[in-house]
Amino acid sequence: MELKCVSIDNPEGLNFVLGQSHFIKTVEDIHEAMVNAVPMAKFGVAFCEASDKCLVRYSGTDEALIELARKNAFALSAGHSFIVFMKDMFPVNVLNAIKQVPEVCRIYCATANPVEVILAETAQGRGILGVIDGFASKGIETEADIEYRKSLLRRFGYKL
Numbered sequence: 001m002e003l004k005c006v007s008i009d010n011p012e013g014l015n016f017v018l019g020q021s022h023f024i025k026t027v028e029d030i031h032e033a034m035v036n037a038v039p040m041a042k043f044g045v046a047f048c049e050a051s052d053k054c055l056v057r058y059s060g061t062d063e064a065l066i067e068l069a070r071k072n073a074f075a076l077s078a079g080h081s082f083i084v085f086m087k088d089m090f091p092v093n094v095l096n097a098i099k100q101v102p103e104v105c106r107i108y109c110a111t112a113n114p115v116e117v118i119l120a121e122t123a124q125g126r127g128i129l130g131v132i133d134g135f136a137s138k139g140i141e142t143e144a145d146i147e148y149r150k151s152l153l154r155r156f157g158y159k160l
Contacts, residue, residue, distance in 0.1 A: 001122050003129075006075055008083075008115040009068070015091050015112045017084045018131065023103040024049055024057065026082055030101055031059040034084070037097035042087040044069035050079030050125065062087060078119055078126040080105075092158075109133045 010016065026047045034041045044065030046058040056073045060066040065085045072083050082104075086094065091110035098104060109115060113134035119126050141149070153159040 001120055004119040004121055004126075006117045006119060008072055008117065009075065010072075010085075010112075010114070013112050014065070014068070015086050015089070015110070016115075017086075017091050017095065017098055017110045018108045018115070018117070018128075019082050019098070019104055020106040020108070020128065021047065021080050021082050021101070021103045022105055024052075026080075026101070026103050027057045027059045029103065030082065030084060030098060033097040033101050034086075034094055035061070037094045038089050041089060041094070043084055045082060045084045046070045046073035047082040048073050048076065048078055048080060076117060076119065076126070076128070078117075078128045081128055090156075 008016070008018070027045055030045045034043050034045070042062040042065060044058065044060035044062055044067065046056050046069035049055050049057055056070055058066055058070050060069065065087060068085045069083050073081070084098070095107070095110050099107065108128060109131045111133050116132040118129045118131065120129050150159070
Protein backbone atom coordinates (compact mmCIF):
# COMPACT_ATOMS: atom_id res chain seq x y z
CA MET A 1 0.00 0.00 0.00
CA GLU A 2 1.19 3.48 -0.84
CA LEU A 3 0.01 6.72 0.78
CA LYS A 4 -0.58 9.69 -1.49
CA CYS A 5 -1.55 13.29 -0.92
CA VAL A 6 -3.60 15.05 -3.63
CA SER A 7 -4.33 18.76 -3.35
CA ILE A 8 -7.76 19.89 -4.50
CA ASP A 9 -7.32 22.31 -7.40
CA ASN A 10 -9.52 25.28 -6.50
CA PRO A 11 -7.97 28.40 -8.06
CA GLU A 12 -10.93 30.68 -7.24
CA GLY A 13 -11.33 29.52 -3.65
CA LEU A 14 -14.83 28.20 -4.34
CA ASN A 15 -16.86 26.28 -1.81
CA PHE A 16 -17.03 22.55 -2.37
CA VAL A 17 -18.20 19.33 -0.74
CA LEU A 18 -16.14 16.13 -0.88
CA GLY A 19 -17.80 12.87 0.06
CA GLN A 20 -18.27 9.17 -0.52
CA SER A 21 -21.23 7.41 -2.06
CA HIS A 22 -21.99 3.95 -3.37
CA PHE A 23 -24.00 3.94 -6.57
CA ILE A 24 -23.87 5.22 -10.17
CA LYS A 25 -27.04 7.29 -9.69
CA THR A 26 -25.17 9.53 -7.22
CA VAL A 27 -24.53 12.14 -9.92
CA GLU A 28 -28.21 12.50 -10.82
CA ASP A 29 -29.40 12.39 -7.21
CA ILE A 30 -26.92 15.02 -6.02
CA HIS A 31 -27.86 17.17 -9.02
CA GLU A 32 -31.52 16.96 -7.99
CA ALA A 33 -30.68 17.66 -4.34
CA MET A 34 -28.72 20.78 -5.30
CA VAL A 35 -31.41 22.33 -7.50
CA ASN A 36 -34.15 21.45 -5.00
CA ALA A 37 -32.21 23.04 -2.13
CA VAL A 38 -31.17 26.20 -4.03
CA PRO A 39 -33.18 27.14 -7.11
CA MET A 40 -30.91 28.42 -9.91
CA ALA A 41 -27.91 26.81 -8.14
CA LYS A 42 -24.59 27.10 -9.97
CA PHE A 43 -22.61 23.90 -9.44
CA GLY A 44 -20.69 21.03 -10.94
CA VAL A 45 -20.61 17.50 -9.51
CA ALA A 46 -18.37 14.58 -10.41
CA PHE A 47 -18.41 11.00 -9.10
CA CYS A 48 -15.71 8.33 -9.35
CA GLU A 49 -17.41 5.12 -10.38
CA ALA A 50 -15.67 2.18 -8.68
CA SER A 51 -16.93 -0.75 -10.75
CA ASP A 52 -17.88 -1.66 -14.32
CA LYS A 53 -16.29 1.02 -16.55
CA CYS A 54 -14.77 2.99 -13.61
CA LEU A 55 -15.50 6.35 -15.22
CA VAL A 56 -15.76 9.81 -13.73
CA ARG A 57 -19.48 10.57 -14.04
CA TYR A 58 -20.56 14.23 -13.98
CA SER A 59 -23.41 16.74 -14.12
CA GLY A 60 -24.22 20.30 -13.10
CA THR A 61 -25.53 23.66 -14.18
CA ASP A 62 -22.30 25.58 -14.86
CA GLU A 63 -19.75 24.35 -17.43
CA ALA A 64 -16.69 25.79 -15.63
CA LEU A 65 -17.76 24.20 -12.32
CA ILE A 66 -18.48 20.89 -14.05
CA GLU A 67 -14.99 20.92 -15.57
CA LEU A 68 -13.41 21.75 -12.18
CA ALA A 69 -15.31 18.88 -10.54
CA ARG A 70 -14.33 16.43 -13.32
CA LYS A 71 -10.67 17.44 -13.14
CA ASN A 72 -10.49 17.05 -9.36
CA ALA A 73 -12.45 13.80 -9.27
CA PHE A 74 -10.12 12.28 -11.87
CA ALA A 75 -7.04 13.49 -9.95
CA LEU A 76 -8.41 11.70 -6.87
CA SER A 77 -9.62 8.60 -8.75
CA ALA A 78 -10.77 7.26 -5.39
CA GLY A 79 -13.54 4.68 -5.51
CA HIS A 80 -17.05 6.06 -5.10
CA SER A 81 -15.92 9.52 -4.07
CA PHE A 82 -17.73 12.64 -5.25
CA ILE A 83 -16.99 16.34 -5.31
CA VAL A 84 -19.41 19.24 -5.77
CA PHE A 85 -18.13 22.74 -6.58
CA MET A 86 -20.59 25.61 -6.08
CA LYS A 87 -20.79 29.32 -6.78
CA ASP A 88 -22.77 32.08 -5.04
CA MET A 89 -23.78 29.82 -2.16
CA PHE A 90 -22.29 28.13 0.87
CA PRO A 91 -22.16 24.41 1.70
CA VAL A 92 -24.51 25.08 4.63
CA ASN A 93 -27.18 25.85 2.01
CA VAL A 94 -26.99 22.35 0.49
CA LEU A 95 -25.19 20.08 2.94
CA ASN A 96 -28.29 18.57 4.54
CA ALA A 97 -29.82 17.97 1.12
CA ILE A 98 -26.66 16.14 0.01
CA LYS A 99 -26.58 14.11 3.24
CA GLN A 100 -30.18 13.05 2.59
CA VAL A 101 -29.28 11.46 -0.76
CA PRO A 102 -29.78 7.76 0.08
CA GLU A 103 -26.53 6.56 -1.42
CA VAL A 104 -24.31 9.19 0.26
CA CYS A 105 -22.23 7.41 2.91
CA ARG A 106 -19.93 10.13 4.24
CA ILE A 107 -18.91 13.76 3.93
CA TYR A 108 -15.17 14.36 4.26
CA CYS A 109 -15.31 18.15 4.13
CA ALA A 110 -17.40 21.13 3.08
CA THR A 111 -15.15 24.15 2.69
CA ALA A 112 -13.52 26.83 0.57
CA ASN A 113 -10.16 26.28 2.29
CA PRO A 114 -7.16 24.73 0.61
CA VAL A 115 -7.60 20.96 0.99
CA GLU A 116 -5.21 18.05 0.78
CA VAL A 117 -6.77 14.60 0.43
CA ILE A 118 -4.88 11.70 1.99
CA LEU A 119 -5.28 8.59 -0.17
CA ALA A 120 -4.27 4.97 0.20
CA GLU A 121 -3.44 3.21 -3.07
CA THR A 122 -3.25 -0.55 -3.49
CA ALA A 123 -3.10 -2.80 -6.53
CA GLN A 124 -6.92 -2.76 -6.51
CA GLY A 125 -7.46 1.00 -6.40
CA ARG A 126 -7.59 4.10 -4.23
CA GLY A 127 -9.52 5.15 -1.15
CA ILE A 128 -9.76 8.39 0.81
CA LEU A 129 -8.37 8.10 4.33
CA GLY A 130 -9.12 11.68 5.30
CA VAL A 131 -8.54 15.32 4.47
CA ILE A 132 -6.49 18.24 5.68
CA ASP A 133 -8.93 21.16 5.55
CA GLY A 134 -7.17 24.50 5.81
CA PHE A 135 -4.39 25.30 8.25
CA ALA A 136 -3.37 24.55 11.85
CA SER A 137 -4.77 26.75 14.65
CA LYS A 138 -2.66 29.81 15.44
CA GLY A 139 -4.21 30.77 18.78
CA ILE A 140 -7.40 31.14 20.78
CA GLU A 141 -9.95 33.83 19.89
CA THR A 142 -10.01 37.07 21.87
CA GLU A 143 -13.05 39.16 22.75
CA ALA A 144 -12.43 41.17 19.56
CA ASP A 145 -12.35 37.92 17.56
CA ILE A 146 -15.67 36.86 19.12
CA GLU A 147 -17.26 40.15 18.10
CA TYR A 148 -15.90 39.76 14.56
CA ARG A 149 -17.30 36.20 14.31
CA LYS A 150 -20.72 37.28 15.51
CA SER A 151 -20.73 40.29 13.19
CA LEU A 152 -19.73 38.15 10.19
CA LEU A 153 -22.54 35.64 10.79
CA ARG A 154 -25.09 38.45 11.04
CA ARG A 155 -23.76 40.13 7.88
CA PHE A 156 -24.23 36.85 6.01
CA GLY A 157 -27.74 36.56 7.43
CA TYR A 158 -27.12 33.37 9.45
CA LYS A 159 -27.91 34.96 12.81
CA LEU A 160 -30.27 37.70 13.91
